[in-house]
Amino acid sequence: MTTPWAxxxxxxxxxxxxxxxxxxxxxxxxxxxxxxAGGLPAPELLPIDQVKAASDTVLSExxxxxxxxxxxxxxxxxxxxxxxxxxxxGIKVGLxxxxxxSGSQQALDLIGKLLxxxxxxxxxxxxxxxxxxxxxxAYQAQYVTVPIDDNGLQVGLLxxxxxxxxxxxxxxxxxxxxxxxxxxxxxxxDLIALAEQYGIPIIEDDPYGQLRYExxxxxxxxxLDAEYLGCDTxxxxxxxxxxxxxxxxxxxxxxxxxxxxxxxxxxxKLVMMKQGTDLxxxxxDQMVAYEASRDGFIxxxxxxxxxxYHHRRDxxxxxxxxxxxxxxxxxxxxxxxxxxxxxxxxxDTAELLKDALQQKVAFVPGHSFHPNGGGTNTMRLNFSNAGxxxxxxxIRRMSVAIKQRLHSTA
Amino acid sequence: MTTPWAxxxxxxxxxxxxxxxxxxxxxxxxxxxxxxAGGLPAPELLPIDQVKAASDTVLSExxxxxxxxxxxxxxxxxxxxxxxxxxxxGIKVGLxxxxxxSGSQQALDLIGKLLxxxxxxxxxxxxxxxxxxxxxxAYQAQYVTVPIDDNGLQVGLLxxxxxxxxxxxxxxxxxxxxxxxxxxxxxxxDLIALAEQYGIPIIEDDPYGQLRYExxxxxxxxxLDAEYLGCDTxxxxxxxxxxxxxxxxxxxxxxxxxxxxxxxxxxxKLVMMKQGTDLxxxxxDQMVAYEASRDGFIxxxxxxxxxxYHHRRDxxxxxxxxxxxxxxxxxxxxxxxxxxxxxxxxxDTAELLKDALQQKVAFVPGHSFHPNGGGTNTMRLNFSNAGxxxxxxxIRRMSVAIKQRLHSTA
Numbered sequence: 052m053t054t055p056w057a058x059x060x061x062x063x064x065x066x067x068x069x070x071x072x073x074x075x076x077x078x079x080x081x082x083x084x085x086x087x088a089g090g091l092p093a094p095e096l097l098p099i100d101q102v103k104a105a106s107d108t109v110l111s112e113x114x115x116x117x118x119x120x121x122x123x124x125x126x127x128x129x130x131x132x133x134x135x136x137x138x139x140x141g142i143k144v145g146l147x148x149x150x151x152x153s154g155s156q157q158a159l160d161l162i163g164k165l166l167x168x169x170x171x172x173x174x175x176x177x178x179x180x181x182x183x184x185x186x187x188x189a190y191q192a193q194y195v196t197v198p199i200d201d202n203g204l205q206v207g208l209l210x211x212x213x214x215x216x217x218x219x220x221x222x223x224x225x226x227x228x229x230x231x232x233x234x235x236x237x238x239x240x241d242l243i244a245l246a247e248q249y250g251i252p253i254i255e256d257d258p259y260g261q262l263r264y265e266x267x268x269x270x271x272x273x274x275l276d277a278e279y280l281g282c283d284t285x286x287x288x289x290x291x292x293x294x295x296x297x298x299x300x301x302x303x304x305x306x307x308x309x310x311x312x313x314x315x316x317x318x319x320k321l322v323m324m325k326q327g328t329d330l331x332x333x334x335x336d337q338m339v340a341y342e343a344s345r346d347g348f349i350x351x352x353x354x355x356x357x358x359x360y361h362h363r364r365d366x367x368x369x370x371x372x373x374x375x376x377x378x379x380x381x382x383x384x385x386x387x388x389x390x391x392x393x394x395x396x397x398x399d400t401a402e403l404l405k406d407a408l409q410q411k412v413a414f415v416p417g418h419s420f421h422p423n424g425g426g427t428n429t430m431r432l433n434f435s436n437a438g439x440x441x442x443x444x445x446i447r448r449m450s451v452a453i454k455q456r457l458h459s460t461a
Numbered sequence: 462m463t464t465p466w467a468x469x470x471x472x473x474x475x476x477x478x479x480x481x482x483x484x485x486x487x488x489x490x491x492x493x494x495x496x497x498a499g500g501l502p503a504p505e506l507l508p509i510d511q512v513k514a515a516s517d518t519v520l521s522e523x524x525x526x527x528x529x530x531x532x533x534x535x536x537x538x539x540x541x542x543x544x545x546x547x548x549x550x551g552i553k554v555g556l557x558x559x560x561x562x563s564g565s566q567q568a569l570d571l572i573g574k575l576l577x578x579x580x581x582x583x584x585x586x587x588x589x590x591x592x593x594x595x596x597x598x599a600y601q602a603q604y605v606t607v608p609i610d611d612n613g614l615q616v617g618l619l620x621x622x623x624x625x626x627x628x629x630x631x632x633x634x635x636x637x638x639x640x641x642x643x644x645x646x647x648x649x650x651d652l653i654a655l656a657e658q659y660g661i662p663i664i665e666d667d668p669y670g671q672l673r674y675e676x677x678x679x680x681x682x683x684x685l686d687a688e689y690l691g692c693d694t695x696x697x698x699x700x701x702x703x704x705x706x707x708x709x710x711x712x713x714x715x716x717x718x719x720x721x722x723x724x725x726x727x728x729x730k731l732v733m734m735k736q737g738t739d740l741x742x743x744x745x746d747q748m749v750a751y752e753a754s755r756d757g758f759i760x761x762x763x764x765x766x767x768x769x770y771h772h773r774r775d776x777x778x779x780x781x782x783x784x785x786x787x788x789x790x791x792x793x794x795x796x797x798x799x800x801x802x803x804x805x806x807x808x809d810t811a812e813l814l815k816d817a818l819q820q821k822v823a824f825v826p827g828h829s830f831h832p833n834g835g836g837t838n839t840m841r842l843n844f845s846n847a848g849x850x851x852x853x854x855x856i857r858r859m860s861v862a863i864k865q866r867l868h869s870t871a
Contacts, residue, residue, distance in 0.1 A: 091529060091530055115507055120501055156737070304744075307742070326595060
């Protein structure tokens with residue numbers, strides 16, 4: 052038999068356009084390319100010595116446990132650490148509100164598995180995180196989108212979209228991927244009120260919340276929701292928000308560790324889903340992460356990360372000012388990993404990428420972050436993964452490609 | 462808001478009866494219970510020192526890589542190791558035929574995600590692995606089953622089931638979970654011929670293939686299929702089988718590492734599915750497993766595991782002979798981790814479990830391994846996780862519970 056499986060057997064063919072990032076990640080492995088395409092932490096900041104000491108401790112003291120199967124819910128001390136972390140974010144939750152996941156990408160997959168039936172509509176910001184679209188589209192979701200501006204989701208435009216009956220809202224309130232914008236506190240209050248009014252839950256994806264470089268911390272939606280509904284007084288959260296975050300930006304993405312905070316009955320069902328998905332997240336990695344991040348290490352480490360990324364963001368913004376022609380515009384994120392650049396509508400950034408690659412520089416064209424199309428003149432640039440000189444040189448190279456396109460389309 | 466989510470929002474409610482094993486795994490944590498319920502490797506055989514040395518090497522030499530995101534396909538040296546391993550199993554595959562998964566449970570999830578549309582029918586052995594039912598049922602699968610006997614799937618009864626048009630066949634040929642039986646070589650040839658004839662692919666789940674304690678190794682279905690179709694000569698497999706196995710039984714389940722071998726176009730689509738599911742399997746764990754298992758360590762280690770489990774199987778079989786009343790019957794597996802016990806039909810093993818727990822011993826009632834019901838007088842016992850004295854004492858306790866039931870139902 053030589054017939055391809057796709058012809059011979061009915062493989063599910065729901066559109067999975069999201070191979071863009073994957074193909075681009077392959078480009079980042081070419082040493083001559085300066086890549087702003089990924090969302091990778093700075094490699095030189097990865098806490099190798101701390102993880103090494105933690106691995107040794109875990110294997111010496113609890114080796115039999117670390118190498119064995121474990122409960123689907125996650126390693127209890129790590130879950131307790133999340134409970135403490137969430138308390139600092141202003142919400143009192145119990146152990147039964149916490150599930151450890153294999154990165155927050157798995158959180159999105161499990162949420163999709165729990166909530167999405169084929170054809171269900173999901174409300175997202177436009178643009179939104181490509182990985183969420185990949186997770187939800189695998190369950191045959193449709194999308195209804197609401198545009199963002201410099202203050203995040205345009206909540207004033209939300210009600211019309213809510214009336215179409217989406218299954219849930221998927222929101223990135225802090226330093227959004229891809230656009231870098233942050234949802235204002237006023238809009239957060241409006242958003243949680245509308246969730247309650249329409250009975251439509253919110254998935255709050257917060258991978259970058261701890262990476263703020265300027266401005267004041269804004270409470271997460273899950274905290275505001277608990278306050279609004281008065282449901283945090285019992286030590287267990289029962290509101291409208293499923294919150295997810297990750298160790299990937301604060302400790303190390305290679306360990307694939309994230310978490311979900313949600314009402315206890317939702318966690319119970321997600322545990323059942325996770326059991327069929329991977330039984331449990333790596334016991335070893337969970338125990339190593341717990342051991343590595345305790346005793347205040349993660350706070351000190353996040354402080355270092357903030358300083359470095361803050362500086363790199365400023366270097367990239369200054370390079371935009373220096374090199375980009377006046378027709379180019381960009382966001383000014385207060386944190387996170389990404390800048391969002393808009394070029395004149397005459398330029399298709401998917402085409403621009405080809406020119407940029409000839410100049411040995413890469414980014415992600417913005418189109419793929421738009422669930423229902425559009426955004427062909429936008430692009431996402433990551434500033435966490437490259438040093439100052441690389442950032443300046445990369446932006447200089449991009450400016451060459453942009454100016455070429457401007458002239459050829461003028 | 463205090464309404465539970467399940468009432469307020471339409472959570473997907475496809476039956477997930479499989480909480481049985483999870484609840485039982487919780488029982489195994491009670492120190493006074495002798496548990497034959499899990500499928501856990503012997504903790505004293507877990508290669509702690511080897512993993513510790515490997516972790517140190519990986520973090521010292523390749524720390525930045527180990528803690529970073531990595532490609533969805535898996536760590537190339539580990540994939541190459543799988544290519545070599547499969548070659549020893551008689552099938553020549555290329556790197557593009559191999560995908561690393563977060564345990565073989567994730568392999569089943571990804572296969573379900575790729576192949577199952579709601580309402581699709583899956584052909585399984587009866588009984589079959591509960592975790593596969595959990596993985597497939599999450600995609601709203603139905604089941605058509607074919608009974609097994611001491612030589613595995615009754616292939617003579619297969620055609621009638623194939624004519625009902627299942628999406629794929631899910632088969633555990635070696636030391637099946639739960640029943641411990643092995644598919645004979647004659648039946649394997651018949652099975653792959655029928656797969657080709659009916660155009661219905663086979664998912665071959667082979668977690669225990671290396672754990673054979675007596676008899677001759679039988680080639681896996683994927684190898685026989687490649688030989689039958691003559692498609693292994695090009696160094697890339699293009700046949701009807703998706704093969705999956707795991708490091709959980711040969712190295713350590715706590716690392717959550719498995720793999721899939723399949724035609725290249727199937728791997729390509731599974732990679733897209735995996736990207737939306739967890740981006741990549743723990744980079745650190747993949748590199749540690751590669752480092753720990755190289756230079757022949759895993760072969761030596763598997764040799765040790767075989768000796769210990771062989772002995773424990775014999776101890777449990779001897780204990781059955783010594784303690785169980787003549788009305789009780791059981792399988793004689795040539796490998797793996799499980800024995801399958803049948804009691805008179807008057808006894809419901811779910812009820813028996815309650816008596817057994819009073820006697821401080823646990824097993825898994827067989828009913829939950831039957832996709833469409835039945836098997837209420839069967840049960841699965843694991844022999845890998847307890848030492849000799851515990852096995853003997855546990856079976857003695859079980860015999861007390863069984864004899865009580867026999868007398869009360871007589």
